[in-house]
Amino acid sequence: AQSVAQPEDQVNVAEGNPLTVKCTYSVSGNPYLFWYVQYPNRGLQFLLKYITGDNLVKGSYGFEAEFNKSQTSFHLKKPSALVSDSALYFCAVRAYSGAGSYQLTFGKGTKLSVIP
Amino acid sequence: NAGVTQTPKFRILKIGQSMTLQCTQDMNHNYMYWYRQDPGMGLKLIYYSVGAGITDKGEVPNGYNVSRSTTEDFPLRLELAAPSQTSVYFCASSYSNRDNGNTIYFGEGSWLTVV
Numbered sequence: 282a283q284s285v286a287q288p289e290d291q292v293n294v295a296e297g298n299p300l301t302v303k304c305t306y307s308v309s310g311n312p313y314l315f316w317y318v319q320y321p322n323r324g325l326q327f328l329l330k331y332i333t334g335d336n337l338v339k340g341s342y343g344f345e346a347e348f349n350k351s352q353t354s355f356h357l358k359k360p361s362a363l364v365s366d367s368a369l370y371f372c373a374v375r376a377y378s379g380a381g382s383y384q385l386t387f388g389k390g391t392k393l394s395v396i397p
Numbered sequence: 398n399a400g401v402t403q404t405p406k407f408r409i410l411k412i413g414q415s416m417t418l419q420c421t422q423d424m425n426h427n428y429m430y431w432y433r434q435d436p437g438m439g440l441k442l443i444y445y446s447v448g449a450g451i452t453d454k455g456e457v458p459n460g461y462n463v464s465r466s467t468t469e470d471f472p473l474r475l476e477l478a479a480p481s482q483t484s485v486y487f488c489a490s491s492y493s494n495r496d497n498g499n500t501i502y503f504g505e506g507s508w509l510t511v512v
Binding site for chain 2: 290315317322323324325326327330371384385387388389390
């Protein structure tokens, strides 16, 4: 069965510093990987995804993620954090669920706090 | 496009009451989903639908029912509300096939409290 692990419940970073939010996955076959962001009292918003090709994926709001097949990781990164980046971040992996259907399995989320 | 719209935003239910969470999307997506989000638990899939007239159970279907009579609408029914169903509920949709990266678009959420 597929699974996603986000090993850090919370990440604190100073404004202007680089940030990393970690994600590892387990899935049969080639993974399709996603990052979503959730601001307080809002739904999840799509940030970026890896399907195939370049291991470095660029997404919304200056975020990027690096796919590492040997380490089964898909860490989210940003060179310079903003206070407005403070939110809950979810990693997800797409996996086959039978009868031609594919579903996303989400990690538990990582709360990012950017300190002014 | 409005995207995925769900109502109500907030609701308090008494134990044993019933209610329906409404969800509609205007993106002509074939796949629709209902998730629940509990603190520190991520999102759990309740039910999903791959098209009108087709629904299937997700990871946590007990206590819920769904229907999909049209492409646009995917209501979630709670028949006998229990305190364990206190949660935030998200409806979502996607256009999905074998070769698609399955980007899911979410509604704004419905906060449900059962007392």
